[in-house]
Structures are given as structure tokens and as C-alpha cells.
Amino acid sequence: MSFMEPFRIKMVEPLPNPTREERLKILHESGYNPFQIKDKYVIFDLWSDSGMASMSQHQWAAMVDTSEGCINPESFDTFVDSIKRLTGFPYILPVHQGRAAEHILFSVLARPGLTVFSNTMYITGRTNAELSGAIVVDVPCKQVVGGNFNGDLDCARLQEELREVDAGKAIVILTLTSNNQAGQPVSMANIKHVSEICKMHDTPLFMDGCRFAENAYFIKTRNKVYQGVPARDIALEMFSYFDGMYMSAKKDGLCNIGGFFATRLSDIYGKFKRRMIYIEGNSNHGGISSRDMEAVARGLREGTDDGYLKYRIESLSTFGDILKKAGVPLVEPVGSAIYINAAKCLPHIPTAQYPAWALHCALYVEGGIRCKHLHDVLKVDDTNERENPKQQHFIRLSLPRRMYTLSHLIHIGDVFKNILGERRSISGVLIKCPSEHYFAAIMEPVRKC
Ligand SMILES: Cc1ncc(COP(=O)(O)O)c(C=O)c1O
16 A cells, blocks of 8 residues: 555544445436435445545635625636646636536537547547547547556547548537546657647647646556656646636536636637626636636645645555455556446356446445446447457546545455455346436336345
């Protein structure tokens, strides 16, 4: 074990503690769908790292110490100054969370025939772009087993694609780190190359920067050239290659709500600012309160501190080591979350009986753990091969920031060990009531558990 939490605990929240029998009953009543379970019955909620961070005493103090204002709040100046200093972008606008910025940006950029290219677009960005009439094309790099920067975009393919698109009809979004590429980082070389290609084709380049600080720290630890360079300086170099960014502050901003849009393009800024009034509110608060802007300003400072990032990235990799020791097959090196191959964990369950879903149910029963299996899980059918690397046989464990301790992670490792030791007792599941979205599906075990 190599990391230590760089904080001590001042306020505690008791963990929910339903018994195993209660959890079995709760799972049954939820239609064997862990997403339907009330949070108060979940002991470890690893569904998302978003909006779950424990805020610091400095964030809470800044929130209490400000005054609410709706026209020219002082907290807006604090917010803007901190993001300008951090990113180097001159134009900053607040939003209540990341998808609001996506919605406004794509509605501002919308024009007939627009194509959005990305290493991989996050679901809300993709949907907002499509709602605005754009076509979204993912051009991820070829995944290299054990590769350090599997979040990269395929530059050769981007060049080919851009040659086919009419002038002014494309934009590129780089998602850092790349959720749909197992939370893997994007290399500085790739960012630079994508930026050069975009300039050559007169195509704007934006960042989905939810986890930019983690990406910067991965560059620091996975690329010798950046060893010893402060993560903030690495991030500043990253931003210098972009025309702008949007960010949900619910991730690396260490906040429970908030986000922003930042750019160096004055015309896009002007359009965004005019549009947001009808959606998010005045450009001086963007749908969040003054205290939330204080929390974001302070959270971004803390979330880019090298000491904090060392803890954050090492806690993820240590969690990976704990799980590996328990025999869990996962994607390596670990990125911004842990991706586990459920089909390999439960080889006796045919893929048509959703091993990822079955593993998720077992984790809830054995350990009160909720996580996430990936969106298209309900599309699996028996034509899928066991070793098919498609996402649907994977579960993702996200670690909310500054929330769970090392002993929690060790305990979760023990839960996995017990499950894998008794794996044959775990049943596959079938769909009882299908749903468009996995949140609402009702499932049933093939065998009674
Ligand atoms: C990569 C990425 N982009 C955008 C978003 C959307 O942010 P929000 O949830 O604040 O709307 C998320 C949320 O998880 C995300 O992970």
C-alpha cells in the first residue's frame, strides 16, 4: 500500500449498514436493479465520482463567508479570476453543471451538416451535440494493452475525416481523461498533434475538461519529460492548445455542483453569454449561487495541487492493486476509475445472462456496494463472444474524491475475494421487464440466490 490520505477527518457521516438479509430483500424489491436502490441502503456508492467529493474546510468557509448577489456578486470575480489564472482563457462563464455548458455550446455552434469529432464523447455531450443537429463521430486511438495513453485520439483518421468535411463544418472535442476509453489519459503529444491538425483545417478544438487535473497528473507520472513539473503548469500547457473548454466542477473541481465554459474565441463567448440568459440565468451566476462559485474557485485550487493529485491517483492505483490481489481482472494501468471484466470474473455465466449485471447484484448483496455497468448492457445477446472486449461485460468502480479511506478499499477488496471464491453460487440474470434505459429495467435471477 503506497498512499496516505493527506487530510484528517473533522466531520463524519455514518455508513449505512443494512444486513445481508436486508440487502437481499432490498435487491429483490428493486427488481434486481441496483440503480433502483435508495442511497440510504448503499454502504459504498461507487456508481460515480461526480458531485460526490467531500469538500474541505476552506471551501465551506469561503461559502459561508460570501454574500449572495444576483447582479454583480463578488464571488463571480473570485470565480472568474481563479479560472483565468488556472487555464489562461480570457473569457469565462459559470454554469450549474457540465451538461448545461454542452447544451449551450452546441446550440451556439449548430449549423447544417456539422460533424463533431472526438476521442470519445461522453453521453451527455454526444446527446447535446445530436440534439443540436450535429453528427458525432468518435475517432479513438487503437487500444494498446497496458498503454499509458489509451485516451488518445487517432490523428491519422481525424485527418482523413476532416478532408471529407466541408470548410467550417467540423469541430473537435477531446475528453480528458477519456471516460469511454476506460478513463485513460490523453498524452501531451496527442493534444498537440490534434491541435495542429485542427489549425490546418481551420477547425475549433474544445476540451471536455471534467478530469483535466487527473490527466495532467497522469502526464506527469507517465511521461518522463514532465517528471517534476507541477500539475498546474502541465495543465496550463494543455489548455494552450485548445480554443476553449467546458467543465463539470463536480469532478476535479471537488464540488457538489457547478461548472464553467472558458474560451479565447470572443465571438463564441458573446453568443454563449447571450444564449445562457434564457437557460442558465445571468452570465454573472450561471444558475449557481455565490457560495457555489466560491466552492468551485477554491475546489479548483485544491484539485490541482500536486499533493492532492498524488493521493488521488495513488488511491486509484492502490485500489487496483488491492482488487488484483483479490483475483479481479481489470483494465491496466488504472486510469480515472476501475474497469472490471465481469465476464472473466464469472466465467460460468453466459454473456446472454449479463455477467456484469450479475456481478453488480452480488456486490450489493455481499458488500452493499453499488457501481456501474455500462450503458449498452441491455443490448448484449448470445452472439457476443466471451472475450469480446465490448464494454457491456464490464463494471466500473468510481472513487468519489476524498470520501472513502484505505480501510474501506481493503474491505471492498475482501468482498470481491469472497465473491470470486464462491463465484459458482452466483446466478446470471434475465430481463423481466425491458426498458429503453438500464436505470428502469426489471431483472430476475436465473436461479434463486
Ligand atoms: C467526461 C464527462 N463530461 C461531461 C459530464 C457531464 O457533467 P455533469 O454531470 O456535471 O453535467 C460528465 C459527467 O459525469 C463526464 O464524466
